[in-house]
Amino acid sequence: MRRATALVVAAGLLAVTLTGCSSNPNANCDTALKPGSASDLVKVSGKLGEKPKVSFPTPIKTTKSERSTVIQGDGAMVQKNQLVEIEYSVFDGNTGATLQASSYAKDSAQLVPVGTINIPAFNTALQCTSVGSRIAVAIAPKDSGSDASAGTAIAVIDVVKAYLAKADGTPQPSVSGFPTVVLAPTGQPGITIPGGSAPTSVTSETLKAGSGATVKKDSSVVVQYTAVGWENKNVVVSTWQNGSPDLVVVDTGQSATAQGNVLPQDMTRALVGQKVGSQIAVLTPASKDGSFPASAWVVDILGIR
Structure with missing residues (x-):
């Protein structure tokens, strides 16, 4: 060659x-999250980019972070070290209560750098996800970026846009x-x-x-x-x-x-x-x-x- x-x-x-x-190591999908029994329990409805309706059995627990695709986008695949715009909601896996969420307002998606987001599971969840996708993520305590004793969290993330890598x-x-x-x-x-x-x-x-x-x-x-x-x-x-x-x-x-x-x-x-x-x-x-x-x-x- x-x-x-x-x-x-x-x-x-x-x-x-x-x-x-x-080959480009930033496009490697080996470290991207995979589907699992916990993330598959999350039920989500609503349109991409709009506040979703989310349900899951509580308490929900996992020791390994997982990602399931709710809506499959048809855009480019997200890479590490790429800037993307997302809307997201994060829930307490024990109670189902909302912990944090973006505004879901028009033209106000959150701009985040894949690979350095302060919630580690967000980085590996976004890796190799197609633009236009909605994903459900079961976040293990060790990947939450906060006190591991807080337990499992559930996130629903919409990948609204990605800029060139x-x-x-x-x-x-x-x-x-x-x-x-x-x-x-x-x-x-x-x-x-x-x-x-x-x-x-x-x-x-x-x-x-x-x-x-x-x-x-x-x-x-x-x-x-x-x-x-x-x-x-x-x-x-x-x-x-x-x-x-x-x-x-x-x-x-x-x-x-x-x-x-x-x-x-x-x-x-x-x-x-x-x-x-x-x-x-x-x-x-x-x-x-x-x-x-x-x-x-x-x-x-x-x-x-």
Whole structure:
């Protein structure tokens, strides 16, 4: 099987994906929850995205978390480290009382990062679930993220939407003067800074051209990014290393996850006019306030919220 390798041409950049025999570990379903006798006892009615009517015999107990599908969606399969929008209800397995729930209001689904949700069973329940599905989850005490003595909990989760796991656009020709980028099967980039002086102005190139919605100045975008300092060649910030994509306001750089909560506007404003599914490289000078050094960014545009 042919294995792709990185090639530097005229000090430019050729973005390539390390495919060959590699597979994406984030798409592996081995750790996803399976159906079981406890989750199969949960009866659910109602439309997807609306508050469900839920019943189950009490007390209900399990020492192993389980997942049963109530409504089978026909969308893409959810991966680890992907942002998804869900509606959910959680019930006490002993009494049947509601412990917590989302609002189920229009356009107010909860945005959660699969893999780092504070209820561990939610992460493995959402893995390999299709968008558009409703699932019933029997949560073992050890997977509840709280006091294990609380007992089993029952959750009903609607997977309303999922943003792209990585840029899926068409690879574009390289541009001279940009770093070399190599992509892991997950989509995480490795960036090699070329020789030459650090950037003193903002420049960008499109590595992959997406075909989704267009980013505007007032957009809030779901992105994965890595920035490498031009001088010291170290990673400055990376959502890939943090374990989930970021939600960023393009015009202000306001970030949901970045340290300091603001990204350089030189970088975020370079996203304007790009389409969802694109991957771009952005060279930025050092921030005037000293918060970011001159850097090379690789940004995957995964959605607009």
